[in-house]
Amino acid sequence: MRAAQTRVTGLLMLAVGATTALAVYWLPRVAQDAPLSSYHAPTLVASSVVVALLAAIALHRDSVKHTRRAFEQLKQCALSETPCAGDLINERSGGEVARELREHIDAQKKKIDNLLMQKKNLEIQLKIADAQRKQTQVMIHGISDAVIITDAFDETLIANPAAGDLFAFDANKAARQPVAKLLTGSALAGHITEMRQHHARTNRRTFEFEHEVDKQPRHFSVTMTCVNDSTDQFGGVVTVLHDITREKEVGKMKNEFVSHVSHELRTPLSSIKAYAELLVDGEASDExxxxxxxxxxxxxxxRLGRLIDNILNISRIEAGMMKVNKKPVDVSAVVKQVLEVAMPTAKEKQIQLVDQLKPVFDHVNADRDMIYQACLNLVSNAIKYTPSGGTVKVSLDLDEAARQVKVLVTDTGVGIPADAMKHLFEKFFRVEQNKSMAKGSGLGLNLTRQIVESVHEGKMLVQSEVGKGSTFGFTLPLAA
Structure with a gap:
């Protein structure tokens, strides 16, 4: 603009100079021919000045118009993402104006290029971050443990379906919800808030937490971890709840198992030790x-040996380490052998042992020694819990339609109370009312069920009525 103004000033000076020259040229001639007043010399000079001024104004408008066009092209170039042509500004605008505009355009082009590059980098980073977020979200949703992630304001960022099922909320609508609202009635929300408030002192905390699910108490191991954002500032809390209810039950069963085993082993050992000491002290004076x-x-x-064998066999079966030698077995022959072994004990108690075996020619694919052990356990229990003068019947039948063989042992013993029926096959369980009738470890029925159901894919059967007796038995599939 400064160059354009300079050019207009020059033009004005040129117009004034031309007018003066004109007056100097014409006035002498006029003076020679006539008086000066007759030719209106002032009017002539004024007219010449006006003409010069009009010419200068026209040139100024042309210059301004061209300059505006140049700036408009500069504006379009600045707004456009495409490179601008080198000859954008015509040289008619003036060399200095064109040079300044080119320098300005080049600087703007560099800024635009840098901004475009930054934009592309940011778009790439955004896509990467979004992909990582989705991948993380998929992984969290696939975890079976309940996971809740909250921000620095105790609002939920992510909660997986396991957490939604546990605390009864929709995991898909949990984002940006206050965690206290989602965990209404649960003390866990308070633990999360406390962890956020004390994040400077500890970044990780683990504790056990009890929560009621379907009106049943469940136990969880809760792990809370504080996480930082990209600026290394506190970003929120990750809470993971692992269900340890089954683990606690197993731990309790293990403790009870050890306690029962210790008791059962101590009883025969105490008897052996006592009678051995009597022999050593010479208390038995006669033969x-x-x-x-x-x-x-x-x-x-x-008895101690059987107890140890039963414990080992149960453990091996449960661990899948029991050596099983399956082959076609005649079950009727196995049951007859059991009756022969049990007959002396039955006679000693004056119990009638009745053989009701039907001829069965089909075989089962089984481990003979295991089937023998299962049958012997059932017959021995029937004899132990049947008073003198009672009866124990053993039957064998074939169900051709179901392709299975059925063994039943029925006694006229004391029977089993209804509330104890569901516990009959648990380890070391013995009916409290019947403990005085016979010694036992409470492992026989558990081992029998393991042999029949776990090893041979059969099914245990039981019926009982207090004061009338019980029927125990099992079915086994026939060999193909």
Whole structure:
């Protein structure tokens, strides 16, 4: 603009100079021919000045018009993402104006290029961040443990479906919701707030938490971790709840198992130790007494051996480490062998052992020793819990339609109360009312069920009525 103004000033000076020259040229001639007043010399000079001024104004308008066009092109170039042509500004605008505009355009082009590059980088980073966020969200949603992520204001960022199921809220609508609203009635929200408030002192905290699910108490191991954002400032809390209810139940069962085993092992060992000390001290002075002591020691030692065998067999079956030798087995032959072994004990208690075996020619694919152990356990229990003068019936039947063989042992014993039926096959369980009738470890029925159902894919059967007796049995599938 400064160059344009300079040019207009020059033009004005040129117009004034031309007018003066004109007056100097014409006035002498006029003076020679006539008086000066007759030719209106002032009017002539004024007219010449006006003409010069009009010419200068026209040139100024042309210059301004061209300058505006140049700035308009500069504006379009600045707003456009495409490169501007080198000859954008015509040289008619003046060399200095064109040079300044080019420098300004080049600087703006560099800024625009830098901004475009930054924009592309930001778009790439945004896409990467979005992909990572979606991947993280998919991973969190796939975790079976409940996961809740909150920000620095205790608002929920992410909650997976497991957390929604646990606390009864829609995980898809949990974002930006206050965690206290989602965990209404639960003390966990208070723990999250406390963790946020004390994040400077601890970044990780683990504790056990109890929460009611379907009106049943569930136990959880809760892990809370503070996380920082990209500026290394506190960003929020990640809370993970792992259900340990089953683990606590197993731990309790393990403790009870050890307690029962210790008790059951101690009983025969105490008897063996006591009678051995009597023999050492010479308390058995005659042969008959010594034989009685020997018999007690032998009986308790056999009982101890059976107890240990049962424990080991159950553990091996549950761990899948039991060696099983399956082959076609005649179940009727196995049951007859059991009756022969149990007959002396039945006669000693004056119990009638009745054989109701039907001829079965089909075989089952089984481990013979295991099936023998299962049958012996059922017959022995029936004899132990049947008073003298009672009856124990053993039957074998074939169900051709179901392609299975059925073994039943029915006694006229004391029977089992209804509330104890559901616990019959638990380890070390014994009916409290019947403990005085016979010794036992409470492992026989559990081992029998493991043999029948876990190893041979059969099914245990039981019916009982207090004062009338019980029926225990099992079915096994026939060999193909």
């Amino acid at each position: 008959k007494t010594r034989q009685e002591f020997y018999h007690v020691i032998q009986t308790e030692a056999n």
